[in-house]
Amino acid sequence: MRTCFEFEPDEVKLLIKVFQKPVVPVGLLPPSLQCHKTRIKEMINGCFLSHGGWSSIIGALKFGRALIVFSGASADQGLNARLLHGRKVGLEIERNETNGSFTSDLVAETIRQVMMEPKGEAIRANAWAMREIFDNEELSNNCLDGFTRFIEEFAPSGCHSQV
Template sequence: MHELAFGVEKSGLPFIWVMRKPPLDEEPFAEDMIPTEFEERVSKQGMVLRGWAPQVRILAHSSVGGFLTHCGWNSVIESLGLGKPLILFHGGNADFGLIARLMHWKKVGFEIERNDADGSFKRDLVAACIKRVMVDPEGEQLRANALAIKEIFGNVKEQVLVRVYSSN
C-alpha cells in the first residue's frame, strides 16, 4: 500500500483515495496502510477518505478523469458506465486479474505492471500508468474507448433487459 501511495503522489495529479476497512478487525486500517505524513504531503493534491464513499457519485463528477480500481466487476461497470477509463490494479481475488487483463486488452484501461513471481510493483510504474490513462497523449485512445463503451455499459434500459432476459 505504501508503494501504491507513493505512486499516486508521484503522479502529481489530483485524487480522492477511498480506503475501506478490511473485513477482519485485526488487519491494519488506513493509519497503518498509508505512509506516515502522506496525507499532510498531498493535502493540496488530494484526499484520503476512510470507510464508505459514494463511488458512483464521485465517478460521475466531470472533474474525474479516470479510476484506479481493484478490478471488481461492479466497480468496472460503474466506471465504464460513466465513460471513465481504468487504471487497473487487481487485488487478491482470482477473477480480478482476469478482469484487469480483459479491460487492458479491450483498451479501456491500462494495467499497472507487476512482478509475476511475487506480485510486487514500483511506484514509478504506478505514477506512469496514472498519467498515461488520465493525461498523456498516448492514453488518448484509452479515454476515447472508455467514453465510447459508455453507450453499452451506461445504457440502463439495455442492462435491465439483459438482466430480465438472463433470469428466465
C-alpha cells in the first residue's frame, strides 16, 4: 500500500479489518532527488505544480510544499489529487466542464487560492507539517524493512533470490 500509518491511520486500520490481512506500507520511500534539481528549485517557493504522480507528491511533501495538481494521465493521479485535497495539503485544478480541459484561468485561480487566499494558508501549513512524515528517513526505512519481511514471509519459496 502506498501510504503509512502516520499519514492515513484510519484507512490503514480499515483495510486490515476489511481484508483480515496485514497491510504493508511501502509508499514513503522518497525518490532520489539528486537528479531532479529543477524539480527541487520549483518546490522552494511555497507550492509545487504537479501531474499528481506519487513520486512527485512524495518529493513535494518531503520539502513541505503544498501541491497544485493537474491530473489526468493515469487513473491513480485523480485518486491522488482527491487524497491531497482531503488531507488539505493540495488542490486539484478544476477542469472545464464542457471538454475536461484545463484553462490558464483555472490554473491561475488554483495557484492564487493556494498562495494568496486564507484557504491557502491552511493548505501550506498542513503541507509543511507533512515533512515530519515524508522527510523521515527512519520511517521510510521501517516501511521498506516491513515490506521486505512481508515478501520473505509470504512469497512462495521458489521466488526467494539466492544470495
